[in-house]
Amino acid sequence: MFRKTRVNQESSFSVFMGGKSVNNSLPRFSQSSGLRRQSLISQQPEPALRNLQTPSAAKESPRIRHILSVDVEDYFQVEAFTNQVPRRAWEIWPSRVVENTRKFLNLFERQDVKGTFFFLGWVADRFPNLVREVQTRGHELACHSYWHRRVCTLSPSEFREDLRISKDAIEQAAGVPVYGYRAPSWSITKDSLWALDILAEEGFRYDSSIYPIHHDLYGVPDAPRFSYVYQCRNGQELTEIPPPTVRIAGFNFPAAGGGYFPNFSVSIHGMVFKTFEQCYRKPVVTYFHPWEVDPEQPRIPAGLKSSFRHYTNLGLVEKRLELLLQKHLFQPIATALANRRIGHVCSENEGRQRGTPRFFCSSCCISRRTDGRKRRIGLCSVSR
Numbered sequence: 001m002f003r004k005t006r007v008n009q010e011s012s013f014s015v016f017m018g019g020k021s022v023n024n025s026l027p028r029f030s031q032s033s034g035l036r037r038q039s040l041i042s043q044q045p046e047p048a049l050r051n052l053q054t055p056s057a058a059k060e061s062p063r064i065r066h067i068l069s070v071d072v073e074d075y076f077q078v079e080a081f082t083n084q085v086p087r088r089a090w091e092i093w094p095s096r097v098v099e100n101t102r103k104f105l106n107l108f109e110r111q112d113v114k115g116t117f118f119f120l121g122w123v124a125d126r127f128p129n130l131v132r133e134v135q136t137r138g139h140e141l142a143c144h145s146y147w148h149r150r151v152c153t154l155s156p157s158e159f160r161e162d163l164r165i166s167k168d169a170i171e172q173a174a175g176v177p178v179y180g181y182r183a184p185s186w187s188i189t190k191d192s193l194w195a196l197d198i199l200a201e202e203g204f205r206y207d208s209s210i211y212p213i214h215h216d217l218y219g220v221p222d223a224p225r226f227s228y229v230y231q232c233r234n235g236q237e238l239t240e241i242p243p244p245t246v247r248i249a250g251f252n253f254p255a256a257g258g259g260y261f262p263n264f265s266v267s268i269h270g271m272v273f274k275t276f277e278q279c280y281r282k283p284v285v286t287y288f289h290p291w292e293v294d295p296e297q298p299r300i301p302a303g304l305k306s307s308f309r310h311y312t313n314l315g316l317v318e319k320r321l322e323l324l325l326q327k328h329l330f331q332p333i334a335t336a337l338a339n340r341r342i343g344h345v346c347s348e349n350e351g352r353q354r355g356t357p358r359f360f361c362s363s364c365c366i367s368r369r370t371d372g373r374k375r376r377i378g379l380c381s382v383s384r
Contacts, residue, residue: 064277065341067241067285068115068330069142069208070104071182072097072123072130075291077148079185079217080309081300087147090122096297097123098130100290103318105137111325114138116332118182118208121146121166128173135174140332142180143167143204150187150217151195151209160198167202180333182287183209186218186243200236206333208241208285213252221252226282227342241333241342244284246275257287261317269320273328283336286324293318 074097076085085093101117108115117134119141124131135141145151146166151159163181170178181204188195188209199207207230212223225245230238245252255272276284291297295314336342 063329064281064283065329065331065336066273066276066283067333067336067342068108068113068325069182069285069287069333070101070115070117071144071287071289072101072117072119072134073144073148073289073291074120074123075294075297076300077120077122078289078291079148079150081302084300084302094298095126096294097290098127100294101130101134103293104288104290105134105139107318107322107325108139109137111322113325113330114140114332114335115330116140116142116180116334118142118144118180119166119170120144120148121162121169122148124166124169124173131170131173132175135176140180140334141170141174141176141178142182142333143170143178144182145184148184150185151183152187152189152192152218154192156194156198159192159195160202163198163202177203179203179205181207181209183207186211186215189218190220196230196238196240197232197234197236200232200238201234204238206239206241206337208243208287208333210240211243211254212245213254215254225252226280239337239342241285243287244272244276246272256284261286261288261292261320266320266323269324273324277328283342284328286330288317288321293321 074090074093074095076093077090104115117139119131119134121143131141143163143166146162146169149162154162167178181199183195186209188207195209196207210223211219212221212225213219214221223242224240225242225247227239227241230240232238243254244256246255247253256269261269273284276282292314297314333342
């Protein structure tokens with residue numbers, strides 16, 4: 001039986017993948033530094049898609065390893081179908097999540113890549129063998145809530161309870177601890193940033209829930225676009241790992257995951273990956289769902305917008321993903337953290353002035369004080 005460890009006692013942690021423990025140390029700030037939770041800051045314009053490095057310059061740099069992640073949920077559990085399929089009716093719908101998740105597992109095995117699987121606690125409770133299979137095949141396990149309820153609709157106590165039972169369901173199924181979280185529908189917004197404090201209190205080390213775009217259901221448009229360390233009010237730290245965006249004409253546009261993957265052309269995805277690899281020098285945080293490789297799933301009657309977002313081009317996803325895996329390098333979030341490829345805090349800022357909390361870019365290149373001034377501490381041209 002898996003025994004939960006005491007949380008928030010150490011400055012490092014181990015992420016378990018495929019029976020192996022990966023030491024994942026995060027740099028820590030002093031408890032006496034007076035840091036508190038910061039408000040999200042506005043970004044500076046990014047280079048346009050065309051402003052890429054030359055091919056010769058790109059060859060001189062190490063290849064970028066992108067992030068591969070899957071949100072493990074069934075086709076009837078998505079936010080778009082909440083009114084048509086209430087949660088009390090989940091049990092009566094035929095599940096297809098095991099078969100569809102195994103499509104990802106088999107594809108990843110053929111291409112020899114590992115990823116992070118964010119499990120819905122409801123799925124972990126009913127299909128514990130699937131959780132164990134994902135873990136034994138070498139992938140990282142993470143949490144995607146229990147009931148797939150949007151965080152911004154919950155109270156702090158409701159969120160904490162959902163978090164605990166989902167984390168416990170995954171850990172009991174696989175016998176390994178869970179340290180990563182992704183909110184349903186990217187639903188940690190400006191009005192629910194308190195959720196990050198709770199995540200840290202419950203032993204989570206990273207979150208991937210804040211989408212820096214404008215959207216009708218989610219998004220924090222002025223949030224940092226690349227991974228950063230978030231200082232909680234209790235002095236703890238949480239690494240935030242946003243999904244990918246490209247910045248064009250002063251606006252952030254989503255890319256390379258979820259419904260954007262089948263609905264955007266292959267050429268657009270190619271431009272996105274080229275921009276991240278040659279210009280930003282950052283990993284693309286890809287994300288997929290098991291139902292996206294299931295064009296034969298039962299159709300649920302819904303509005304035109306919801307149906308378009310959910311069903312368009314499902315038959316193209318598996319082949320497109322296979323081509324993507326053949327062309328680029330990928331890794332789980334835990335591996336990127338362990339190798340300090342994301343969420344790194346520059347040691348130059350350890351002695352910063354008390355009372356001037358900052359966000360830090362994942363390359364530890366630019367720090368920005370909350371009074372709006374910034375200080376360049378490296379050579380990276382990417383600022384937020």
